[in-house]
Amino acid sequence: MSRRTRSGSSLPGIPEATIARLPLYLRALYALADRDVASVSSEELAAAAGVNSAKLRKDLSHLGSYGTRGVGYDVDYLIYQVSRELGLTQDWPVVIVGAGNLGRALANYGGFATRGFRVAAMLDCDPAVVGSVIAGHRVRSAEDIEQVVAESKAMIGAITVPAPAAQGICDRLVAAGVTSILNFAPLVLNVPDGVDVRKVDLSIELQILAFHAQRRSFVQVLHTERDAAGRNGQAGRPGRSLALNGDGPVSAKAVSS
Amino acid sequence: MSRRTRSGSSLPGIPEATIARLPLYLRALYALADRDVASVSSEELAAAAGVNSAKLRKDLSHLGSYGTRGVGYDVDYLIYQVSRELGLTQDWPVVIVGAGNLGRALANYGGFATRGFRVAAMLDCDPAVVGSVIAGHRVRSAEDIEQVVAESKAMIGAITVPAPAAQGICDRLVAAGVTSILNFAPLVLNVPDGVDVRKVDLSIELQILAFHAQRRSFVQVLHTERDAAGRNGQAGRPGRSLALNGDGPVSAKAVSS
């Protein structure tokens, strides 16, 4: 519930997976435009965006037929169409709560101002930080959330405060009228229906990397082992055994299995 | 090619979607453990992680049968099993290249050291920053990438440099032996097969939020419009006209269709 409302209303209905890739295409398109490339084929654009060309064509076909057969896509025209679909032809004021390193990084982020987003205000709880100027914005007190949101008419809020404070800030943002939240705090936010939350979590990405790295190492170990006559036993589960105590070092219950 | 190697080797094969959620479960489990909860049902854990309980059970079943029917899961035991599956029972030194705000945020990130990851070194190109101390690490010169990677035996590298410098840094990290890369720079990195890249992109998340926000506004405007018969002029939050030129203001070719 509440999460990923999806097709709450049907409308045209562009697949979520496509939406998630449009920004990627957009970036590749801007890079092409910067190099004064006027036209691009699906093959080239797909390569630049790091996806399959059939996928790219299907994605773009959801927005309409903006290509020319035998030729490709007009870069500027496609930039406009994709931008419009994403809602980037309008201005989005964003309120950033939390002026720590992450908040600052966000405020200073290049691709921010350039593509329809604008830092409307920065807020922080720490009185030592309130009043200082970051990326051209005087940091305001988190006490004033409601007022700042009302003033700036921001619909988007970014939360870059420590985890324990995040839910409280979130509630106040929502109460003040924010309907889209970008959450950097490592916890699951509770929001009412109709509010959209997206998460950016450094730790999660690292853990996924670790999983693959571990798997890679393990395969390598298997190879080495096999080459060296070792029994591998345990063809089944990967991580298992292979070294460390094959079972949990922990707590009750571990006995069974 | 190169991207998301996926089942380069088959092995048992835990679905990628499941892997991506395990860190979420792990975090919820740690939160429970902190509150001295000993046992948890799939329903409760799913709620804490913000997912469907059937999904959670299926995910966990991929790692083995670690629950007890009629009771639930032992929190500590499950923490151990999930950690092991993710490879977090070992120590992962991470090299951070780029000591700007993002690099600092990463280095100071709480959930970093606590869960198997360790900042092995910070590097930067800027001579003014090299030598300073951030989060207890003396920043080293990016010239020394190869040496630093060799010294620390890091397999994971985080790239928090500006986009133009990212590919070069990436190449050097890979050449030095790094096989997992967490990329914060807004571009698609090219890496050889066998190297895993994950991306964290603030801008993309914002754009996805904007899309949904736009859609929401649009639906709302439609409603208001119908109810009030008149031109929208500022219905609800969105200031925008929404009507704007239905076609591109841009460049050649727009003529046709």
Add this chain to the structure above:
DNA sequence: CCGACTTTGTGCAAACGTTCACAAGGGCGT
């Protein structure tokens, strides 16, 4: 004006992911 060539847009099938619904299985009270 025509025919060869190129590249888009899309029908279709397979892979993948999610959700339901329920049988299997374990604890607990009696």
Add this chain to the structure above:
DNA sequence: ACGCCCTTGTGAACGTTTGCACAAAGTCGG
């Protein structure tokens, strides 16, 4: 020891996403 109740683990249905392969449609040289 038995049976009730609870929750896991999973088969099966469903929806979404991917990728192939090709027809449709446009350009360009002659």
